[in-house]
Amino acid sequence: MALVTGGAVIGLGAQSRADEIRRRTTLVSGDQPLVYTDSEREAYTTLQSEGKNYNTAAIALFAVGGVAAATAITLFIVDFVRKPKAEPHKQVLMLPTLGPGTVGLSLVGGL
Numbered sequence: 001m002a003l004v005t006g007g008a009v010i011g012l013g014a015q016s017r018a019d020e021i022r023r024r025t026t027l028v029s030g031d032q033p034l035v036y037t038d039s040e041r042e043a044y045t046t047l048q049s050e051g052k053n054y055n056t057a058a059i060a061l062f063a064v065g066g067v068a069a070a071t072a073i074t075l076f077i078v079d080f081v082r083k084p085k086a087e088p089h090k091q092v093l094m095l096p097t098l099g100p101g102t103v104g105l106s107l108v109g110g111l
Contacts, residue, residue: 021047
């Protein structure tokens with residue numbers, strides 16, 4: 001579950017980078033779009049690179065989390081199916097017997 005949660009958090013980071021790129025490319029000053037300077041190009045390239053890295057990491061975490069969940073479910077099912085059925089416990093009681101002129105043990109129960 002932690003892997004899927006981590007994938008979601010990193011995916012949000014990738015989405016944040018995409019939103020920032022969209023914001024930077026659609027801003028206007030008056031009726032004119034903003035001037036695409038060298039610093040804007042560098043910021044755009046950095047945001048795009050970070051977004052791709054975050055996206056790749058999020059996909060990897062989702063995939064590993066999914067495989068871990070599927071493996072856990074499979075192992076639980078296999079364990080449940082292969083678990084030996086509980087047999088009732090058989091008990092034998094040894095009881096001393098005392099009587100006039102007799103001493104001994106009696107076995108009560110079944111094997």
